[in-house]
Amino acid sequence: QVQVVESGGGLVQVGGSLTLSCIASGTSRNWAMGWFRQAPGKERDFAAAIRWRDSSTHYAESVKGRFTVSGDNAKNTTYLQMTSLKPEDTATYYCAVMEYYNNPTLRKSYDYWGQGTQVTVSS
Numbered sequence: 324q325v326q327v328v329e330s331g332g333g334l335v336q337v338g339g340s341l342t343l344s345c346i347a348s349g350t351s352r353n354w355a356m357g358w359f360r361q362a363p364g365k366e367r368d369f370a371a372a373i374r375w376r377d378s379s380t381h382y383a384e385s386v387k388g389r390f391t392v393s394g395d396n397a398k399n400t401t402y403l404q405m406t407s408l409k410p411e412d413t414a415t416y417y418c419a420v421m422e423y424y425n426n427p428t429l430r431k432s433y434d435y436w437g438q439g440t441q442v443t444v445s446s
Contacts, residue, residue: 325349325435329418332440340406343440345418347399350435352422356394356401357433360414360442367417372427373401381427386412408444415439 331343345356357372371392372381380392389408394401401418418437425432 325420327418327420327435327437329416329437329440332416332442334443334445335408337408337410337444337446339408339444340404341408341442342405343403343416343418343442345394345401345403345437347418347420347435350399350420350422353396353399353420354424355421355427356399357419357421357427358392358401358403359417359419359430360412361417361439362411362414365414367430369428369430370416371403372421374427383428405442408442410444410446413442413444415441 327347329345335341355374358370359367360370361367369383373392375396391404417439419433420435422434
């Protein structure tokens with residue numbers, strides 16, 4: 324049974340920083356891990372991803388330069404360091420695991436999802 328668990332969400336002021344963590348267990352294959360976010364009333368959108376084979380990273384334009392994705396493939400763990408946070412970053416952040424090669428920016432590429440962690444940026 325695969326489990327994906329996020330942690331680290333919370334309330335932060337504009338301009339502040341927060342680091343989210345995600346750990347996956349029970350999966351025998353892990354090609355990439357990604358972060359998506361969903362604001363109330365909106366679609367779940369891609370934020371960042373890391374592909375383990377070459378440690379390449381991918382970012383949405385809206386977070387590029389402010390968010391950094393990293394992790395440890397052997398531990399099935401990924402982190403999302405968020406800096407210079409803005410009110411529009413407020414969302415539930417989801418971690419996901421991609422078992423086989425696919426486009427890391429697409430939601431449908433991922434096989435397992437966590438329950439999400441809330442990030443609220445207050446002004």
